[in-house]
Amino acid sequence: MSLDRFKLDGRVALITGGCQGLGFAFAKALAEAGAIVAVTSRDEAKAAEGARRIREETGGQAIGVAVDVTDGGQARRMAEETAQALGRIDILINNAGINIRKPILDYDEDSWDLVLNTNLKAPFLCAKAVVPYMIKQQYGRIINLSSMMGTIALAERSAYCSSKGGLIQLTKVMALEWAEHNITANAVCPGPFATELNQVVINNPEANQFFLDHLALKRWGNPDELTGLIIYLASEASSFMTGSSIVIDGGWTAQ
Template sequence: MTRIPALFSLTGRVALVTGAGRGLGFEMAKALALAGASVTITGRDAGRLQAAAAAIGEASGQSVATAAFDIADGEAGREAIADLVTRQGRLDILVNNVGARDRRPLAAFTESEARALLEADLVGPMLLTRAAADIMAGQTHGRIIFVTSIAGHVANRDDPVYTTAKAGLTGLMRALAVDYARLGITSNAIAPGMFATETNRHLVENLDFARFVDVRVPAGRWGRPEEIAAAAVFLASDEASFVNGHVLVVDGGQTVRM
């Protein structure tokens, strides 16, 4: 009898996960490593990356590489991908997770502040994806995953620039899903809702905001960071080979609540 191969195995695949020093990026990188992928994680803080790589390595039994650079620095991103391919020989999975937050009314932004947020959250990931896709096209295989936000679909008060960036990522993903599909590359997105990450700790501990979560999220709670992990593994896997141009919302039902 022919055995069914292990579902969602990433053995032999090479992944790059941005913004993986902590939070959702860390959990997705760990899950990819546990599924068998060879993982490189990126971020701006080299010390934090080393600690995260050690923790992922301990959990998965695999060596995890690091690359410290600012996502808004396009040349640094291209160099990081070139170095990864030199070491690994290929690149199969790009998880564009990193992003900056600056949630203020539009009138409160200077021109340079608005441009900086768009560079970090939209332009930087766009250029990194272009460099990765050049490699993937030569392999006729690739998985591009953008971590957007439910803010790419619904808007909060006084949050226009961040919302614009996330909606832009969603549009970029859909355009690349059309452009790259016949090169063997799928492009998809994960749109997280409210997750209890380190960045959100001040809100998680706020009792008034807890009441808001109870009302707005049908699940009645914050998402746990590890609950994002399986979404990344699925979209990166061969089992998702015909999933292209899709936004996988992971929000406890927040965006469907009246």
Template sequence: MYKANFDLTGKVAVVTGGGRGIGRALAEGLAYAGADVVLTARTEEQVKIAAMEISQSTGRRTLGISCDVTDKDSIDAVVGKVIRDFGRIDILVNNAGTSVRHGALDLTEDEWDQVIDTNFKSVFLMSQAVGRHMVKQKYGRIVNIASVASELTLAYGTPYGPSKAGVVHLTRQMANEWAQHGVTVNAISPWFFKTSLNEKALENDEFRTALERRTPMGRLGQLEELVAPVVFFCSDGAGYVTGQNLFVDGGTTHFGM
């Protein structure tokens, strides 16, 4: 029987930046698909509340834990705790991210480092720590949240696009290295979805209207529209898919004048 298997029952997932926005939505979606979920974020109170609410709504086991994804020691401590408490890690979603709205001439070195470390370095450090475990157990699913900015330039936000382009290439590199061990690595590249990271900018009617006009579907994305692609990549149904970058963008990257 040819039946697609997107059930994540029995799997343990870790989602970085899980306290709010895209990360929280993805964590909840993975839980509804059957996974037990560990949410990490720098703000401990926020991520613990998110974990509790997801557990209450889905019935899955959850844990909210503070983690600095730019710091190897913090990551190692979290990965060790998850393995001790849950026994394994089957899924990693690298979602933590940040941005600054400065052009190249105005950007400071500290701002550059902040964005590159949070968006790019963290993906390597988390994937390395969790990947060691996945390689040993001969199974794993890693999904990296990139951006259409990995392909398109932005008017402002110089370090953001390069950091996400790095994530896409790192995705392919790790996919190539770990495929033989049963570990798949894929990326999702969203267009504009309203989150705490961009909600202030989207309050500008002119800016929001320009985005909607730039999008062939004529609207911004809804967070639930990111859940299904991530669940697919994390499932056994995507067992032969690795090294891919899926644009979830309402057609934006193929827009023609």
């Protein structure tokens, strides 16, 4: 197979939460593969800065969009602004996420709602906003960032595990409903990656050792180690793959 099938020249990718952590690594990799990217943040200045960094580091085109992805009206505005500015939307990466760690008996409703709204409701809203543009062009790639904890559980992650497991199921429904329009939907399920979201664990010696003990590779993942899969799922190379969930976790769930 020609490596040309992995190229993204002329494609437009929208990455929620694309200004830091895994989202920024994805946006940068897609830009390096030829895509024009739009990255989002709740904060307009952070969105603009994320886009500036991508342009500077890759030489590609990028714009920033300020949006609260848990709000349906703002999600629709995000899609409209991106389509108007860049002409189309070919790739949607639902990456924005949050984790609040508490025992179930201490978990308050506000924390539960925040995690579920960010990790599960937002991908639903963003896909609803973006897919009409994909249907018009009869092409699309949806990549939902779930987690290995969508397939296994850890204590004190009730909302996170529930939201990420739900996202895997939502991905399958998306795949079934939109296949006739040449739109694929797949979920990526990362294990422990050294991102801002996980610093609270990394900085806790006992918790960090617990994670290392459960990783076959005995180390945290680097965000760049996910980008090859993202490019594959965003490209023509994955044209017959939809409704799948792919775990990249350093061997955690192999045990």
